[in-house]
Amino acid sequence: MTAITRRLFGALVIGAVALATPAFAQSGTPHLILTLEDGAVDIELLPALAPKHVERVVALTEAGEYDGVVFHRVIDGFMAQTGDVTYGKTDGPEFDLSRAGMGGSDQPDVEAEFNAESFQRGALGAARSQDPNSFNSQFFIVTADASFLDGQYTVFGKVITGMELVDALEKGPKEQNGSVANPDKIVKATIEYK
Template structure:
């Protein structure tokens, strides 16, 4: 996820990132107009919905209308989003640094949160 942009950010809802194909600002395939349409070369994931709530700081897999289409994209909730519960796969939570997530540049509310000059992940480390 290093250098991958937050291509869709909706104030009061979530920040979406993870398009490693078109959203990696250091890649030859980088195309901000297509960011959000790509993924990884790995197969899509089958849904793994649980009772974990979409609270502030929740990390959840982004997907298309097909519940088995999650790949590399994910979103971070700015505030609770219970309408997503049991419909998206929760896989983590921001445990520190949420103040930095809150500072991610917001997108155009008239264009589904698309961000014209997006912030990006500098370095991603999993624990």
């Protein structure tokens, strides 16, 4: 193998490794920044605990899927849920507030990545159906101690700043499982590495 061939081969290997590296493997820790009407919520993602969940949210965010998505379910003293990129995206072709919370992305569901992180105020959790392996695009932020969810739902992030904005989201009645009639939305979602 000539020196030029070795260099070319080495460059190809490095390029292939770079392409195979997950999106969140850039320098620093990925943060999901949710820009709301009144400011931004900074959520540190936890790829060491739940790499597949983080990878999915990073990919959907970078594709612009969360822009304009409503917080369709907000229960006072418990949590705020969003992320239905099908029925909850206000400028999407299938937007239907009455169905928000029933949709997801066109990607396959992600298997649970249960971990030892507790659902304390500010924890980011993976929303799912009765099937523990059904996370797709929806997530929730707990606004109080919700440790009763530990081991049943995947924690994959934690709010660093902006919890006051989460607390201020329009809430739905508890008797309607927090379904919000006039929901707030994610104006823009981005990923930053810090």
